[in-house]
Amino acid sequence: MRAIWCGFALGVIVLQRQAALPGRGAWVGLVLATVLAAAWAVWALGAAAPADDSHEAARRVSGLFYGRRWRMASGWAAVWLAAGCAGFGYAAWRAETRLAEALPSAWQTRDLHVTGYLSSLPSYGANGASFLFRVESWEANKEARQAATRLPQLIQLSWVAREAPLPPLMPGARWRFAVRLKRPHGNGNFGLRDTEAALLARGVRATGYVSDPEHAVRLSVDASGIGVRIERARATLRTRIDAVLGDAPHRGVVIALATGAQDAVSDADWRLMRNTGTSHLVAISGLHLAFVAGLAGWVAGALWRRARWRGVEAPLLVPAQKVAVAGALLAAGVYAALAGFNVPVQRALWMLAVVALALFAGREVARSHVLAWALGLVLLREPWAVTAAGFWLSFCAVGAILFAASGVPRLHRDAPQDFSADDIDPMRDRVEPTAEPATRVGWLRRLVPMAFPRGGWRGAIRRIASRLGDSARVQWAVTLALAPLTACWFAQIPLIGPFANAFAIPWVSMFVTPLVIGSAALPAPIDAFTLRAAHTCFDWLAISLSTLGSLPWAVLRVPQPGAWPLACAAVGVAWWLAPRGWPLRWLAPFTWLPLLVPAPTGPPPGSFRLTALDIGQGTSVLVETARHRLLFDAGPGPESTQAGERIVVPYLQAHGIGRLDTLMISHDDSDHSGGAQAVLDAVDVGAFVAGVLPTHPLWASARANGAQTVQCAAGQRWQWDGVDFEVLWPDPGPLTGKPNAHCCVLRMTTAARAARETQAGAVSALIAADIEAGVERTLIARDPARLRAQVLVVPHHGSRTSSTEPFLDSVWPLVAIFQVGYLNRFHHPHAGVYARYAPRPIVLARSDADGAARVEARPGALAVERFRDTQRRYWMEPPTQD
Template identity: 70%
Template sequence: MRAVWGGFALGVWWLQQQAALPGRGGWFALVVAAVAAGAWSVWALAGAAVTERVRCDACDDRVRPAPAAASGRWPRRYLVRFIRPSGWLALWVAAACAGFGYASFRAQLRLADALPVAWQTRDIEITGYVAGLPSWSEDGARFPFTVESWGAPTAADGLPHTIQLTWVARDAPLPPLVPGARWRFAVRLKRPHGERNFGLRDAEAAMLARGVRATGYVSDSLRAQRLADDASGIGIRIERWRAAVRARIDTVLADAPHRGIVVALATGAQDAVSDADWRLMRNTGTSHLVAISGLHLAFVAGLGGWAAGAFWRRARWRGVEAPLIVPAQKIAVAGAVCAAGLHAALAGFNVPVQRALWMLAVAAVAVLSGRNVARSQVLAWALALVLIRDPWAVTAAGFWLSFGAVAAILFAAAGVPRVRRERREGDAPDNVDPMSDAAPVVSRANTMRRLLMHARNAARGMAVRLTDAARVQWAVTIALAPLTAYWFAQIPLIGPFANALAIPFVSALVTPAVLASVAIPAPFDAFILRAAHAMLDLLAAVLGWFDGVSWAVLRLSQPSAWALACAALGVAWCLAPRGWPLRWIAPFMWLPLLVPAPTGPPAGAFRLTALDVGQGTSVLVETARHTLLFDAGTGPESTHAGERIVVPYLQAHGVQSLDMLMVSHDDSDHSGGAPAVLDQVAVKQFAAGIQPDHPLWASARRSGAQVIQCAAGQRWHWDGIDFEVLWPDAGPLAGKPNARCCVLRVSTTGQGDATAALLAADIEAATERTLLARAADRLRAQVLVVPHHGSRTSSTEPFLDSVWPLVAIFQVGYLNRFHHPHPGVYARYAARHIVLTRSDSDGAVRVEARNGALAVERYVDTQRRYWMDVPDD
């Protein structure tokens, strides 16, 4: 079954890498391949089984071959050496086809629910109920909502059942949003859409996995109406329970700094964890502590099994002791599964919890049925059950980290029990308890000898447990390092030391306290919750010391596929059992991961990446050895693009420091993300077109950056590339922010035709006319980052005729409220036969420029997936 479920998982993963779902031809080919592979596997495995040697009836060492007729004209050595392996390969292929087909079927069903394009950004009245735990913020709440009826005049079949709503508190506090409460809302919706950037998490895949087929907001709070009857069902009851637990924690801890961690340990909801706590845990490799993992589930299961077994051993039924009816061991196993199921429900059934629950359930079924199942089989069954329930789990980091950690532990522990058993058998005299009935009677003079023997046995047992714990920690650290580098662009080197303290501390003290507070009614839970928070305060102080170590975090660029494969092979080689040949080679397999290939362009060329930050601007310009970031997207006042997108993109692509951060002007969609960049990325020089009293100047100085006000005439040269600031004029800044934007021109030099890019920020028509009168000869550029996102106040005809770009990049948000780009402006570009790219449909755009040559790559050209709503050309 390991091969079957492994192939099934591979098929599911392969479907999630496809740009489109299979059509009729694809389904036909898939079915044919599955049937052919299945038939071959049955024939090959059955034929090879017939030709295998069988033991004689006498059960001695003699063997006899199978009858010659069974093997036909095939010699046995070919059947055993070739046919049987090919049969297993065919079975694996058939399972992969089954997984691919199953995931395709589920995807087609889910994508069938779609919001009509004509309904987007229109006021629609809907009726339904709050389907889950709301996520609260300072200005409102976000919550899943199940639609029961649509008030649209042309409601049709195939409309979304689950949507995600945001309700902003404008004039008054929001009413309680209890799971299961029915509401009638006036909303504005749009299809699921997330920012699309190279190497970053796909938010659309996450929404698809949750079944969210539309997002939007409550457009008129005055028309929101709470209905009398509430929804019911087991799922709603569980969500209400989670909401009640969270409300109790919020009431007791209020504004406590680590309240979010307590909420996460109790309910699995991580939205309340503060940014400071996330940063501390990421840098120390302890982020898993806020996830309700298998360790926590095992603790609850063990407690539940012990309680169920203890009760059953003392129970009687009609005068007959209960263990005589059903063994207490089986009742304990059933109680453990029930307790784990309750805890998993409270945790929200995330992927790590599902994995642990399914492993426990499979092991329980094996125990109850009297079967002995290998641990790898248990993991394989859990893998299959997780993917059957949620085929999109393979797109989440938690899936890979959770299953990778358990697989590493099982692989590293292979052979250890056997070796330990052999050692115990060889040391049998030392293991005999001298105090047992079988031991000889000893005199008082030997009392000290017996005590020393007990102490030695206790010390040996403690050493064994510590050795096992160290082996597990070593295996998990080594195994998850490549995955951590891939998903988070860093490896916390301090992680093993921090986890050696944090894991037992949280598992033995904090988590039991939090779970006890869930079981104890209010107001008696307040003391335990405050004690749990005090312990988290102590842990944060210790982790802060670990974080202060200079070598705590090794930041890496996101590894390529072949580097990741080499590192995975090195992990398997390193964790192999003793006796595995050439284990010293393993560290060399990690070199592609630790020393990635240079990602910068060659000398004399530059790379321009216009990030998809929604409604805002952020452009990264790279030369052979230097980097410049022009604007940083939005900040906390909007979508946190600087922290969510810009900083992770820089880290994922190996940009550990910026030679210059240029903030064009003081608009939040350009400057809002700059504090996050200054806080998390080293910046050597900070240039901006903002007023002298702006807080960004102080932030830049605190980060150690040299600060300058950008002004026309500033020039510098990096790696064969010229940089020139064309606007604003030197001196005090006057006028509104758009009138004093920094305008930057980047161009190649050397022989041949120069290739240039113009980053025009938010300049408007008046500035364009001034630039035409003053520096028309220097405006010519093949790449233009469109002024003011395509607003009708910019991109005048004379300006476009002077620049005459070959490629125009519109950085705009999906269905943004400003309606950028303006249809007339967009048509103005299209009439000049310019290659047009839009971040709202194309995602991030990468331009490779060298003398006389351009190469343009859109995100959707190479990273498109079947769930992306991309208009066809």
């Protein structure tokens, strides 16, 4: 079964990397490949079965032995192929079924009336709440039937609290809403997580907001069902926690441990746990589920051993061990439901279920088979789990533990003489009947075995040392195995993680989690004491983690690795964790060099790379030379979509940019300057150049971070690595007029000397910010030749007040990049402005349709890459055509 489930998982993974789902011909080939591979596997493995050993020598001479080995290898390869094709086909079928639900394009620009109920625990933010809404009926059902469209059943809505406060939003409550919807759409940026995949995994096929909150109607009859009851229980528990803890700093952590909802965890707590490698502590994971299952199993077994039925002891009817396992499985299922059934919880629950079924059937099952079954069951339920970090971190952590433990001997023939049989018995913690009288020492020995060690104090010390060594070995294995994945998903390796987890895991497992779980079972007002105690315990832990996280070497930030460095590091992990005696283990650290010491990623000297990020409605452009980095604008901030914190900073970290030589903020519009503070807080900035008023708080913040501050003005010039930079606007002196009238305009040009030596023309790029027609005319009147650029970041997002024909004639771009939001309320780019670009021989890139655009410019050469062209997946909308 290991080979089957692993092959199945490989097929699912391959499908999630495809740009399109298989067509009819591909389906036929897939079915044929599955059938043929399965038939070959049955024949080869059956023919390769071992025969009578008395003829082994004759078979070796005749070559049949080697033929059997070849058939065995080909048979197992066929098993992998058949299972992989089955996994690929199953994931494709599930994807086709889910993608069949679609919101008609014409419905994205108008108000719709829907009736349904809240199907999830609401997530609350500063401006309102968001929730999943199960649609029961659409106002335009007749129109949809005429168009043969299957409408989405699950949509994600946000309710913005404007003038009136939010009404109570309880799961199962039925409402009639006027909503404004759009198809699932996420920002597409190189190296960052695709939010469209996350929406697809949740079954969300449309997103939007309640457009008319004042006329929302709460219906009298609520929805019912097991899922609704679970979500109501989670909401009730969250309400109790909010009432007790109020505005306590770590309230979100307690809510996350109780319900699995992580929206209330503060940014400070997230930052602290990410930097110390303890983020897994606030996610209800297999560790917490194992604690609940173990406690419930122990209670169930203890009660069953003391139960009697009509004078007959209960263990004689059903063994107490089976009752304990059944109780553990039941409690784990309830807790997993309350936790939202995330992937790590699913993995732990399925592993427990497989072990329980094996026990009930009286069969033994290997640990690797248990993990393989859990892998297959998770992917059967949710094939898109492989697109999330939690899937890889959870399964790789458990796999590393099993692999590392497989080479550790547990029984030794030369065991010390002072060890008793219980010391080497793997079931030593089991309670056995004894004839020892229940003396004071006897019950205390059974209660605290370490207080009265049977093998003497030396034996106790050795057992303690052995257990500490096992714990250290497990922690080392998990840390080592997850380091490449952490670098891949989060562009960092928390070096302090092993030390932080050494005391954080026991502390949370023994104190915080039991108190949180206990509060859910206790009535008011007793639950308030346990909740406050849990918060206090985590507060003490946070103080300790802050001390560790403040160390200068606590976090190693690395660029997001590619496939080759990641594969080398994975080989190194397996090599390092191999059993003792494995040859050349000292070479394993060298396999990590591509991950820890990556090759330079900047363009060659004399060239530059321009990346226009997809941040929605706003501007943020990263310019890279061989050894320098400039960020032009930082997108919206907390007042809007928080793109600076959500996209710009993660993009810089994913590409190994821990320092910006210059941060240039063109003007004071929030879609350009809002994310600047997040950038200043996250990375080092050498110079802060801006076209904002002297009273703007960004100046003081930049100086506090040690940056040199300069007001941008026409005539400023500098050169980095052979690339010339020049500010064309605004004029020197006090800034006057509205922000668009004095925003910075930047032009960069590849090395003129290199262009002359190679007899190739220089390549220029112009970032025009939000200039309008008046500024365009002024720049043309001064020097139209200076505006000439092959790459143009379109002024003012394609507004009708900019991109005049004379301006385009002066620039004459070969590439034009529109940074606009998907279905933005400003209707950028304006249809008339876009029509000015379309007839010209220009490669057009729109962030709303194409995602981020990356331009590689060198003397005489220009290359353009659009995210949704090269990183396309089957769930994305088709890219634009030029």
